[in-house]
Amino acid sequence: xxxxxxxxxxxxxxxxxxxxxxxxxxxxxxxxxxxxxxxxxxxxxxxxxxxxxxxxxxxxxxxxxxxxxxxxxxxxxxxxxxxxxxxxxxxxxxxxxxxxxxxxxxxxxxxxxxxxxxxxxxxxxxxxxxxxxxxxxxxxxxxxxxxxxxxxxxxxxxxxxxxxxxxxxxxxxxxxxxxxxxxxxxxxxxxxxxxxxxxxxxxxxxxxxxxxxxxxxxxxxxxxxxxxxxxxxxxxxxxxxxxxxxxxxxxxxxxxxxxxxxxxxxxxxxxxxxxxxxxxxxxxxxxxxxxxxxxxxxxxxxxxxxxxxxxxxxxxxxxxxxxxxxxxxxxxxxxxxxxxxxxxxxxxxxxxxxxxxxxxxxxxxxxxxxxxxxxxxxxxxxxxxxxxxxxxxxxxxxxxxxxxxxxxxxxxxxxxxxxxxxxxxxxxxxxxxxxxxxxxxxxxxxxxxxxxxxxxxxxxxxxxxxxxxxxxxxxxxxxxxxxxxxxxxxxxxxxxxxxxxxxxxxxxxxxxxxxxxxxxxxxxxxxxxxxxxxxxx
Amino acid sequence: xxxxxxxxxxxxxxxxxxxxxxxxxxxxxxxxxxxxxxxxxxxxxxxxxxxxxxxxxxxxxxxxxxxxxxxxxxxxxxxxxxxxxxxxxxxxxxxxxxxxxxxxxxxxxxxxxxxxxxxxxxxxxxxxxxxxxxxxxxxxxxxxxxxxxxxxxxxxxxxxxxxxxxxxxxxxxxxxxxxxxxxxxxxxxxxxxxxxxxxxxxxxxxxxxxxxxxxxxxxxxxxxxxxxxxxxxxxxxxxxxxxxxxxxxxxxxxxxxxxxxxxxxxxxxxxxxxxxxxxxxxxxxxxxxxxxxxxxxxxxxxxxxxxxxxxxxxxxxxxxxxxxxxxxxxxxxxxxxxxxxxxxxxx
Numbered sequence: 001x002x003x004x005x006x007x008x009x010x011x012x013x014x015x016x017x018x019x020x021x022x023x024x025x026x027x028x029x030x031x032x033x034x035x036x037x038x039x040x041x042x043x044x045x046x047x048x049x050x051x052x053x054x055x056x057x058x059x060x061x062x063x064x065x066x067x068x069x070x071x072x073x074x075x076x077x078x079x080x081x082x083x084x085x086x087x088x089x090x091x092x093x094x095x096x097x098x099x100x101x102x103x104x105x106x107x108x109x110x111x112x113x114x115x116x117x118x119x120x121x122x123x124x125x126x127x128x129x130x131x132x133x134x135x136x137x138x139x140x141x142x143x144x145x146x147x148x149x150x151x152x153x154x155x156x157x158x159x160x161x162x163x164x165x166x167x168x169x170x171x172x173x174x175x176x177x178x179x180x181x182x183x184x185x186x187x188x189x190x191x192x193x194x195x196x197x198x199x200x201x202x203x204x205x206x207x208x209x210x211x212x213x214x215x216x217x218x219x220x221x222x223x224x225x226x227x228x229x230x231x232x233x234x235x236x237x238x239x240x241x242x243x244x245x246x247x248x249x250x251x252x253x254x255x256x257x258x259x260x261x262x263x264x265x266x267x268x269x270x271x272x273x274x275x276x277x278x279x280x281x282x283x284x285x286x287x288x289x290x291x292x293x294x295x296x297x298x299x300x301x302x303x304x305x306x307x308x309x310x311x312x313x314x315x316x317x318x319x320x321x322x323x324x325x326x327x328x329x330x331x332x333x334x335x336x337x338x339x340x341x342x343x344x345x346x347x348x349x350x351x352x353x354x355x356x357x358x359x360x361x362x363x364x365x366x367x368x369x370x371x372x373x374x375x376x377x378x379x380x381x382x383x384x385x386x387x388x389x390x391x392x393x394x395x396x397x398x399x400x401x402x403x404x405x406x407x408x409x410x411x412x413x414x415x416x417x418x419x420x421x422x423x424x425x426x427x428x429x430x431x432x433x434x435x436x437x438x439x440x441x442x443x444x445x446x447x448x449x450x451x452x453x454x455x456x457x458x459x460x461x462x463x464x465x466x467x468x469x470x471x472x473x474x475x476x477x478x479x480x481x482x483x484x485x486x487x488x489x490x491x492x493x494x495x496x497x498x499x500x501x502x503x504x505x506x507x508x509x510x511x512x513x514x515x516x517x518x519x520x521x522x523x524x525x526x527x528x529x530x531x532x533x534x535x536x537x
Numbered sequence: 538x539x540x541x542x543x544x545x546x547x548x549x550x551x552x553x554x555x556x557x558x559x560x561x562x563x564x565x566x567x568x569x570x571x572x573x574x575x576x577x578x579x580x581x582x583x584x585x586x587x588x589x590x591x592x593x594x595x596x597x598x599x600x601x602x603x604x605x606x607x608x609x610x611x612x613x614x615x616x617x618x619x620x621x622x623x624x625x626x627x628x629x630x631x632x633x634x635x636x637x638x639x640x641x642x643x644x645x646x647x648x649x650x651x652x653x654x655x656x657x658x659x660x661x662x663x664x665x666x667x668x669x670x671x672x673x674x675x676x677x678x679x680x681x682x683x684x685x686x687x688x689x690x691x692x693x694x695x696x697x698x699x700x701x702x703x704x705x706x707x708x709x710x711x712x713x714x715x716x717x718x719x720x721x722x723x724x725x726x727x728x729x730x731x732x733x734x735x736x737x738x739x740x741x742x743x744x745x746x747x748x749x750x751x752x753x754x755x756x757x758x759x760x761x762x763x764x765x766x767x768x769x770x771x772x773x774x775x776x777x778x779x780x781x782x783x784x785x786x787x788x789x790x791x792x793x794x795x796x797x798x799x800x801x802x803x804x805x806x807x808x809x810x811x812x813x814x815x816x817x818x819x820x821x822x823x824x825x826x827x828x829x830x831x832x833x834x835x836x837x838x839x840x841x842x843x844x845x846x847x848x849x850x851x852x853x854x855x856x857x858x859x860x861x862x863x864x865x866x867x868x869x870x871x872x873x874x875x876x877x878x879x880x881x882x883x884x
Contacts, residue, residue: 157626163613164587164620165640165689175639179630 005334006353009360009412012371016236019229019374028227031218035209039231043210043238045128046135046203047193053136054192057285058143059185063173064282065144066151069267070275076282077148078524083289084141085516087473089201090493090509092134094293096205097300097502099125126206134206135196137289142195143188145523150184151177156266169268183249190246197239198364200476201494211235212366212476219370219480229374232367243362294513300506308507316508320472320488323403327410328418328467334411335418335463339426354423358416365413369480372409376400406481413477414470418463425459426452462522469519473512540565540725541586541693545595548581555581557749558595563693563727563742568719570728570740574772578749579729583695586727587620588613599692619691623698625682627670633657633681634666640689656684659718675702676711683715687722694719694726700735712738733773745769770811775840777851778809791849792825792871814840816872817853819861823868827851829861843869 064070065077099105099122106122109115124130154177162176163169200212211231219228270278338357342350360368376399384394399405429452437447475490482491489508496505541563548556556578563569571579584590586597588610597605599618604611619640628636637653644652657663660680670678679699686694699715700708716739719726730736736743737757745752745760745768753765764770767778781790788795788810795810819841827843830850834857841861843851851869861867 155624155626157622157624158628160587160589160613161620161622161626161685162628162639163589164616164618164686164691164695166614166642168612168614176628180628182630 003349003353005338006357009334009357009415011375012368012409012412013236013359013363015374016229016232016367016371019226020233028230031214031227031231035214038209039211039214042128042203042208043197043235046131046208046210047196049129049132050135050139050196051189051193053132054140054143054189055185057136057140058188059147059178059181061140061282061285062144062147062151062181063177064278066148067173067177067267068270068278070270070278072279072282073267076286079286079290080144080282081141081520081523082286082517083138084523085513085520086138086290086293087201087475087490087512087516088135088138088195088199089205089475089497090297090513091138091289091293092131092202092205093493093497093502093505093509094296095125095130095134096497098292098296099123128206128208131202131206131208134202135199137285139192139195140285140289142192143185146184146188146191147181150181154180183252186249187246190242190249194239194242194246194362197235197242198366198476200364200366200479205497211238212364215366215370216476216480225370225374228370232370235364236367239362239364243359246362294510297506297510297513300503301510303506304504305507308504313507316487316489316492317511319486320490323406323488324468324471326403327407327414327471328464330407331411331415331418331467332422332460332463334415335422338415338419339422342423343426354419358419360412361414361416363413365409365474365476366480368409368412369477372405372412373400373481376405376408401483403483403486406478406483409477409481410467410471410474413474414467417466417470421459421463421466422456425456425463429455465522466519469515472515540567540600541569541727542598543582543586543595544598546582546585546592546597547594548578548585548590549593554593555749556585559746559751561744561751561754563725565725566723567741568716568726568728568739570730570736570743571746572730572733572736572743572772573746575731577746579746580697582746583697583727583729586693587618587695588616617689617692618695619686619689619693620695621679621682621686621697621699623701625670625678627678627682627685629670631669632666633662633668633670633673636670636681637685637688639685652688656688659687659721660684676707679703679711683718687718687724690724692725694724696726696728698730699728700730700732708732708735709738715739745772747772764811767809770809774813775852776811776813777849778811779845779849779851781808781810783808791845792869795871812851812871814852814854817843817851818870818872819853819855819859820868820870823870825869826866827869829863829865829867831863832861843867845869 061076061080065073065080097103101117109120109122113120125133158176158180159172162172167175198212199210200216202208203210204213204216211234215228215231215235218224218231222228334357338354342354363371377397380397380400383398384396387393433451434447437451438444442450472488473490475494478488478491479494482488487495489512493505493508493512496502496508541561543559543561546556546559547554559582561569571582573579581590585592585605588605591610592605592607594607596603596607599616603609604616628639631639634653637656638649641649641652653666654663657665660683662677662680662684665673665677665681670681673681683699696715700711703711712735728736728739741756742754743757743760744754747768753760753769755763760769760773764773770776770778779790779792781788781795783789784794788808790810792812825845827845829841830844831842833840835854837857838854839857839859839861841853841855843853845851853869855861
């Protein structure tokens with residue numbers, strides 16, 4: 001049964017790959033001849049640029065916040081996670097609004113200098129470089145978070161021993177601390193790059209043709225499902241490379257634990273220009289990645305909320321919340337079944353099932369969307385055919401045209417999030433505790449209710465919250481799979497921005513960002529707890 | 538010539554003083570040890586010698602050069618002091634050979650190879666060059682940590698609880714092994730431990746520390762037979778203190794008059810005498826009686842706890858062939874050859 005469930009969640013991947021064997025010669029030839037090189041190169045450049053960006057931001061920030069002491073460090077340590085709350089497409093809209101010709105920046109530049117249109121050069125944010133910048137600004141926390149944890153976990157003795165062997169502080173960092181943190185940094189980089197490959201909203205808006213936008217265009221614009229699937233399969237292979245990289249460096253990181261002894265880190269006290277530099281660097285990153293865009297969104301919302309808060313907006317919120325809650329609870333139930341299955345009947349098969357089921361987090365939403373559409377559309381056709389012949393009625397698109405398919409797709413994408421949380425919660429309950437409970441006269445169901453439930457409460461709530469927020473932010477899957485005329489906050493934001501009504505997009509965008517802060521707060525709480533002693537994240 | 542010299546060293550953190558005015562010297566090629574219970578300041582002192590803690594007062598010099606004083610702390614990497622940590626702190630991302638080579642990067646590649654080979658042979662791990670730390674057992678990791686610290690030929694080697702994570706049974710033999718290695722290398726070393734057997738097995742000279750003060754500095758023999766104060770007496774070996782009064786070269790105790798063999802003449806002073814369990818004899822016909830309150834089987838011997846009077850007790854080792862029960866009154870007498878050990882501060 002577990003394997004069945006797991007296979008079901010792996011269905012979209014299988015569906016996409018199945019299409020490799022279906023020829024779509026004409027369109028494919030056309031794609032190869034025209035845009036494929038573009039997709040490949042843009043995706044490659046974007047990944048390189050974002051990769052470089054997240055490393056240059058994430059690693060130094062992590063080092064500063066974990067190993068050095070400067071004014072405001074404690075505040076930066078957690079606030080640097082805030083950009084995680086900002087979906088890339090929203091920060092893209094915001095900066096476009098601020099930096100385009102009629103935006104506040106260029107307007108004040110002109111009024112200051114007296115220049116007119118065409119008198120000066122101004123960088124265009126809606127470009128490949130702009131997309132790199134936007135994605136790097138919101139994705140660097142992945143690297144920051146993992147690198148920071150790695151620096152904190154390092155045995156302080158390892159750093160001290162390198163000093164007794166003749167390294168000064170900086171040599172110590174480059175020869176010991178950085179190589180030791182490398183697996184963690186690579187894991188963070190892989191996660192950030194997965195998000196980059198999955199990004200649809202930013203590149204679509206900036207007109208950068210990558211795989212995700214290509215898949216979307218081929219599916220809808222050209223109506224060629226086979227060619228779209230083949231593009232998706234190609235994109236998937238890149239994702240798999242990242243996935244392997246991530247898994248391998250996670251395995252490697254285990255060996256890199258050198259010490260069980262925990263010693264208080266003696267942070268390097270920064271003074272003078274070093275301290276000033278650190279404060280400026282942290283502040284600048286935080287300002288650009290979070291505070292400036294949020295301020296812009298808030299000012300747009302303030303200017304527009306009266307006209308926007310009508311009954312249709314209420315429906316919008318209802319849709320978004322309802323969908324997110326339903327998906328979160330659905331994912332929690334699946335995660336509980338898989339998690340307990342793994343605990344009660346451990347074995348290679350169940351492990352593979354759980355692994356398979358949690359692969360979805362790496363797969364771009366666009367790919368998942370077409371991956372579920374293909375089998376469900378086929379199923380709908382068969383069902384309609386059946387009802388036509390048996391009852392002489394048409395059922396319509398009961399699967400592929402309903403919310404069901406959307407919930408299914410969300411679970412494929414976000415099951416990993418809740419499964420990981422549930423497994424972590426279960427892992428903390430030692431099997432001996434179950435035995436103790438049974439020996440004290442509790443039945444197995446009583447063990448579940450009286451021991452597991454109270455102990456799991458926190459984890460379960462976290463699992464629901466994380467999926468809830470992810471679904472709320474999700475754009476491409478919702479955009480492709482939503483039933484006709486069904487809107488969510490994310491889709492509405494996308495539509496308004498695409499219509500160049502950026503100011504009106506402010507309010508729904510701000511709401512998405514506000515809910516996005518919830519998991520950041522959860523994260524920073526687990527960080528402050530982990531500092532007391534044991535391991536992190 | 539004195540290699541390491543500490544003069545009037547004090548280390549304070551805000552209000553608390555971790556180390557009070559410590560003076561000590563370690564000669565070239567000697568292995569010294571700081572012994573004391575946890576929290577006595579021994580590790581802080583070791584870290585100060587390594588340059589990880591600044592001094593509040595006094596100075597530390599190595600080969601005549603001041604490396605730490607209240608005004609100046611020479612950076613750790615410039616001290617030429619090697620250190621072995623309790624958890625070994627091997628670099629997990631480097632192979633064994635690269636770990637050992639780490640501190641020798643200014644030497645030629647060939648010299649490095651040579652030294653790595655030599656050290657691996659010395660620590661009995663020849664052929665392990667390409668392995669990684671996680672592939673080694675705890676004991677092997679420790680020997681690599683030692684080889685790594687020895688590689689740059691430091692002027693002084695510090696060892697922080699080097700056998701702390703080993704099984705108790707193994708510690709003494711490991712300490713012996715490490716001593717052999719250090720003696721072969723002819724290196725001056727300072728070790729920190731809370732385990733006296735480890736200290737005895739390894740060190741030429743031992744300093745007992747307590748509450749941030751150096752209580753006594755001497756050989757293991759001196760610490761055992763001539764403890765300067767009550768703390769050293771109770772910390773090293775087993776035994777009980779009997780209070781006594783000095784009188785005409787002898788000490789008057791509840792067990793009679795004992796021969797006085799102490800350092801200074803303190804006639805008339807109230808002192809204490811340390812009685813080791815091996816010097817107490819159980820004799821059924823002796824006039825001095827004591828109550829057996831507990832006994833522990835030690836194989837060929839029993840260790841008895843005896844209540845002499847409401848204030849004083851004794852420990853006695855007696856062959857397990859003799860047999861006394863708890864609650865029984867027995868006669869006790871002291872071995873005739875015994876010196877009375879006088880403790881200066883009888884508290």
